[in-house]
Amino acid sequence: MSSSIEALKRRILAARGEVPADLVLKDGNIVNVFSGEIQKGDVAFFDGIIVGIGTEYHGKEEVDLKGKWVAPGLIDGHLHIESSMLPPSRLAPELLVHGTTTIVSDPHEIANVLGLDGVRFMLEDSRSIPFDTFFMAPSCVPATHLETSGATLGASQLSELKDNPRILGLAEMMNFPGVMMGDTDVLEKIDLFKEKIIDGHCPLLGGRDLQAYLTAGIGSDHESSRKGEGLEKVSSGMMLMIREGTSARDLEALLPLVNEKNSRRFCLVSDDLHAEDIMEKGHLDATLKKAVELGLDPVTALQLVTLNPAEYFGLKSRGAVAPGYCADIVVFHDLSDFEVALVYKNGRKVVDSSTLIDFPVRQDNGIPLESIRHKPLNMAPMGPHSLSIQHREAKARIIELVPGQIITSMGIEAVKSDGQYVATDIDSDTLKLCVVERHLASGRIGVGLVRGFGLRQGAIATSVAHDSHNVIAVGVSDDEILRAVERVRIMGGGLAVVAGNDTLAEAPLEIAGLMSSESLGTLVRQLKAVKKACLHIGCSLEEPFMILSFLALPVIPEIKLTDRGLVDVNRFEIVSLFEKIG
Numbered sequence: 001m002s003s004s005i006e007a008l009k010r011r012i013l014a015a016r017g018e019v020p021a022d023l024v025l026k027d028g029n030i031v032n033v034f035s036g037e038i039q040k041g042d043v044a045f046f047d048g049i050i051v052g053i054g055t056e057y058h059g060k061e062e063v064d065l066k067g068k069w070v071a072p073g074l075i076d077g078h079l080h081i082e083s084s085m086l087p088p089s090r091l092a093p094e095l096l097v098h099g100t101t102t103i104v105s106d107p108h109e110i111a112n113v114l115g116l117d118g119v120r121f122m123l124e125d126s127r128s129i130p131f132d133t134f135f136m137a138p139s140c141v142p143a144t145h146l147e148t149s150g151a152t153l154g155a156s157q158l159s160e161l162k163d164n165p166r167i168l169g170l171a172e173m174m175n176f177p178g179v180m181m182g183d184t185d186v187l188e189k190i191d192l193f194k195e196k197i198i199d200g201h202c203p204l205l206g207g208r209d210l211q212a213y214l215t216a217g218i219g220s221d222h223e224s225s226r227k228g229e230g231l232e233k234v235s236s237g238m239m240l241m242i243r244e245g246t247s248a249r250d251l252e253a254l255l256p257l258v259n260e261k262n263s264r265r266f267c268l269v270s271d272d273l274h275a276e277d278i279m280e281k282g283h284l285d286a287t288l289k290k291a292v293e294l295g296l297d298p299v300t301a302l303q304l305v306t307l308n309p310a311e312y313f314g315l316k317s318r319g320a321v322a323p324g325y326c327a328d329i330v331v332f333h334d335l336s337d338f339e340v341a342l343v344y345k346n347g348r349k350v351v352d353s354s355t356l357i358d359f360p361v362r363q364d365n366g367i368p369l370e371s372i373r374h375k376p377l378n379m380a381p382m383g384p385h386s387l388s389i390q391h392r393e394a395k396a397r398i399i400e401l402v403p404g405q406i407i408t409s410m411g412i413e414a415v416k417s418d419g420q421y422v423a424t425d426i427d428s429d430t431l432k433l434c435v436v437e438r439h440l441a442s443g444r445i446g447v448g449l450v451r452g453f454g455l456r457q458g459a460i461a462t463s464v465a466h467d468s469h470n471v472i473a474v475g476v477s478d479d480e481i482l483r484a485v486e487r488v489r490i491m492g493g494g495l496a497v498v499a500g501n502d503t504l505a506e507a508p509l510e511i512a513g514l515m516s517s518e519s520l521g522t523l524v525r526q527l528k529a530v531k532k533a534c535l536h537i538g539c540s541l542e543e544p545f546m547i548l549s550f551l552a553l554p555v556i557p558e559i560k561l562t563d564r565g566l567v568d569v570n571r572f573e574i575v576s577l578f579e580k581i582g
Helices: 003-015 088-096 108-114 116-125 155-162 176-180 184-192 207-215 227-235 251-257 275-280 284-293 298-303 307-312 478-491 520-536 544-550
Strands: 021-032 037-046 049-054 059-064 069-072 074-079 100-105 132-137 167-173 197-200 239-243 266-269 329-332 340-345 348-352 396-401 408-413 430-436 445-451 459-462 471-475 494-499 502-508 559-562 565-568 573-575
Touching: 003 037, 003 049, 021 049, 021 298, 021 329, 069 074, 074 239, 074 266, 074 284, 074 307, 088 100, 088 116, 088 275, 108 116, 116 132, 116 155, 132 155, 155 167, 155 184, 167 184, 176 184, 176 207, 227 239, 227 251, 239 251, 251 284, 266 284, 266 307, 275 520, 284 298, 396 559, 408 559, 430 478, 430 559, 445 559, 445 565, 459 478, 459 544, 471 478, 471 544, 478 494, 478 502, 494 520, 502 520, 520 544
Parallel strands: 021 059, 021 069, 074 100, 100 132, 132 167, 167 197, 239 266, 396 445
Antiparallel strands: 021 037, 037 049, 069 329, 329 340, 340 348, 396 408, 430 445, 430 471, 459 471, 459 494, 494 502, 559 565, 565 573
């Protein structure tokens, strides 16, 4: 008889109460996400599996919950790990303390830097830890032809990921125009994953365009921000992922859509969640609290972060407190604040009183971190005139920040000159902006002008610049901008603030220029220091580096800058800094 059959026999005996369970959680209020009911009783674990729900179970170890609330481990169905600036093995324990035991991630950011090697690193770094990290294969690398990324992933490259059991399908298909127009390269990727899950990304898409997009087999969307938009997508069969992260918060707008009849068609997800928010606010536990405060039934809210994502992604042994399911359990003090008391992963206690108690420190990541970190970025040398812009009499296109948004507007007006070159103007807050290619040492530099940062001196630079993650910098003088860019290059990626000849603060992101190998606490201290330094040089923005990182994203209106030049997003083409005369 095989060992698996023997193990199954033992579990059945434990379920029948004929042998003691490994662990029994006694006297809990058990959330049944199938029926929507609360059951009083015990939960018995055996070999990391839930084997019984009921009363009078006995185990080798018994824990009296004294009426605390027992729920399935939380599941985030759409999270970009890189946005936390931590690698998977560093992020996982920080999420566990908030009750999350499983995430589904799109490694789109690191794939744009390192291609398949980046995805392999994420897979390897998240292996063999008490936390489940699943991935979707990145669908849009590079995101557009208007920028230089570190890799290109077509269907032939993605085929290497298809059969990995932790790759659940194709990640958010951002190129929805390509789907609707029948672009062959796009459809080849969709066809490759037609038997698996295909996630969507289609802001404001509706009508026949939405029908065409869904006809391709796409199943979800996390970009909806309006009630009518979300209703049309749910009614058309999509799983609507309501996003509540750092950059985008759609819970208040979309939660009114959820009702008793359609609640199984929604998930709550983070999308992008920054390190400071994780430390200070939490994860899905904070989203649950807000959802309940907004009027959602607590058990329904829990369905949206447990059973719903588990069933959508085909994770059939997760998402419920039920016999035969993985013993991934979070115990809450109540179903209003969702304060975490205990977390069990595969039947083993990993969190007690919101404190991590048992998590291995990774020593060998399979793909050594040294192979992708602690190296200067691959950038061509820059000289004193690398950022010079020959002045012309014509009016110039200026990127203007829109408060509280990642969209920009385009200003067109005359700009200052030093007699030969364009000069920054702190009085009108018109500063120099540049994007320096850092993957191929091509020497390409896009240079433009931006208004809205408020710097009175100095410069800031970062290697986090969506989606291709070249180095982007803004500053008052060319010398300061070059110095900030050079600090980022030498660090192997990161964030830097300079003033004159001094580096005021920096936060190294040595893993692909996107993530830190430091602890969450150390990283947050570094991030707070760079933000404080930004304030010191005059920047009044609450999140200057986040705003800066999106100025290189040429799919968000109205005007952006890449290493290839100034992009008019509405025309989807490179344009000159200066308007043509006549």
